[in-house]
Amino acid sequence: MRSTTWALDADDRLTASNMxxxxxxxxxxxxxxxxxxxxxxxRVGRIRLRVGIMSGxxxxxxxxxxxxxxxxxxxxxxxxxxEERPFIVRCRxxxxxxxxxxxxxxxxxxxxxxxxxxxxxxxxxVHLELSRQVSP
Amino acid sequence: MKVITIERxxxxxxxxxxxxxxxxxxxxxxxxxxxxxxxxxxxxxxxERTLEKIRDSVHIxxxxxxxxxxxxxxxxxxxxxxxxQLLTNGGCHLEASLVSDAxxxxxxxxxxxxxxxxxxxxxxxxxxxxxxxxxVVVLSVTEGDDKPLKYPAMFHQAxxxxxxxxxxxxxxxxxxxxxxxxxxxxxPRLRVFRLSSTTGRGIEAWTSWLTATVDRCRKEIPV
Numbered sequence: 233m234r235s236t237t238w239a240l241d242a243d244d245r246l247t248a249s250n251m252x253x254x255x256x257x258x259x260x261x262x263x264x265x266x267x268x269x270x271x272x273x274x275r276v277g278r279i280r281l282r283v284g285i286m287s288g289x290x291x292x293x294x295x296x297x298x299x300x301x302x303x304x305x306x307x308x309x310x311x312x313x314x315e316e317r318p319f320i321v322r323c324r325x326x327x328x329x330x331x332x333x334x335x336x337x338x339x340x341x342x343x344x345x346x347x348x349x350x351x352x353x354x355x356x357x358v359h360l361e362l363s364r365q366v367s368p
Numbered sequence: 369m370k371v372i373t374i375e376r377x378x379x380x381x382x383x384x385x386x387x388x389x390x391x392x393x394x395x396x397x398x399x400x401x402x403x404x405x406x407x408x409x410x411x412x413x414x415x416e417r418t419l420e421k422i423r424d425s426v427h428i429x430x431x432x433x434x435x436x437x438x439x440x441x442x443x444x445x446x447x448x449x450x451x452x453q454l455l456t457n458g459g460c461h462l463e464a465s466l467v468s469d470a471x472x473x474x475x476x477x478x479x480x481x482x483x484x485x486x487x488x489x490x491x492x493x494x495x496x497x498x499x500x501x502x503x504v505v506v507l508s509v510t511e512g513d514d515k516p517l518k519y520p521a522m523f524h525q526a527x528x529x530x531x532x533x534x535x536x537x538x539x540x541x542x543x544x545x546x547x548x549x550x551x552x553x554x555x556p557r558l559r560v561f562r563l564s565s566t567t568g569r570g571i572e573a574w575t576s577w578l579t580a581t582v583d584r585c586r587k588e589i590p591v
Contacts, residue, residue, distance in 0.1 A: 251460065251492075252460050252461055252491070252492035252495060252496075255459070255461075255463070256378055256379065256495070259378045259379055259381060259382075260378055262381065263374055263376060263378065267372055267374055268372070277369070281378070286520055286521050286524060287495065287521060288491050288492070288494045288495055288521035288522070289495070334517060334520065334553075334554075335517075335520030335521070335523075335524065335554050336553045336554060337524070337553070337554060337555055337556060338552075338553050338556055345552075345556030345557075346556075347556070349524065353521070353524060355377065355378045355379060355495065356375065356376065356377055356378060357374045357375075357376055357377075357378050358373075358374065358375060359371050359372060359373045359374055359375070360371070360372050360374065361369055361370070361371055361372075362369065362370040362371075362372060363369055364369060364370070
């Protein structure tokens with residue numbers, strides 16, 4: 233079984249790779265294909281994503297996967313424009329908003345554990361840019 | 369240049385399928401847990417001990433997610449419970465669509481507790497709702513007490529933590545209190561169980577919670 237893995241073509245091998253970014257990149261492509269008619273896919277430029285730092289998604293892996301999946305398709309050349317969102321915790325006790333890069337959800341100000349994660353777990357597709365003209 | 373606004377969750381398709389799974393399961397009053405962990409933390413052994421303890425009092429079905437092989441499904445089905453093996457063929461996580469396929473193979477009228485064992489991976493399954501009631505992280509003490517800090521996304525998404533292999537603590541550098549403290553810093557709402565699936569120590573609290581929650585689900589009390 234294992235040996236057949238190496239016989240797969242490039243796309244299949246990517247799908248079989250151990251990265252959930254592949255599945256996420258495919259979902260981005262599906263969103264784009266839903267809002268852009270097939271004949272206009274070549275006009276797609278930058279695709280804006282909102283990715284929280286605690287989403288578990290690695291931006292450069294996502295970029296790599298998107299490039300690999302769109303290679304040789306009308307979307308080839310489109311790029312991901314990733315807006316990174318900070319991790320922000322809002323305290324329900326003292327109302328403070330605090331941020332840290334560890335993902336600690338205990339309030340920094342008063343130590344309360346009654347908190348809500350306000351930002352940092354996003355994984356959204358925001359918008360895309362369509363160029364007027366495609367250079368031949 | 370024209371800008372087309374989309375403003376959607378990237379994984380909304382999976383989320384929608386997960387909602388369908390959840391509605392289906394809740395419609396059958398089934399309590400569902402999604403077991404996540406790194407490989408080798410003892411998810412399958414925990415399922416085996418759980419089956420040993422409560423299969424006579426609770427109707428249980430198991431969905432086994434693996435990259436390859438049906439080794440886990442064979443272990444679990446030996447306990448005489450309906451078991452479905454899902455193979456991701458290289459994929460690093462289960463998705464709601466796969467679970468939906470598995471649910472079609474199970475007689476849901478005869479199930480009270482559904483245990484989904486996700487692919488061993490402490491990163492990727494965090495993003496994918498399967499339709500479970502609770503995501504349960506299993507972390508064994510052999511993995512070290514710093515893991516909640518290194519894999520915060522999974523701990524944010526989980527509602528319970530099983531600290532496994534506590535019988536090995538005397539032989540390790542791992543500080544179990546620090547491990548739990550780290551996990552609770554990332555997610556203060558985690559319900560924590562400390563147990564050893566091998567010796568059975570601490571397993572009672574886990575199975576009591578499962579049984580009580582299954583009971584609440586059966587009576588349609590929000591869990």
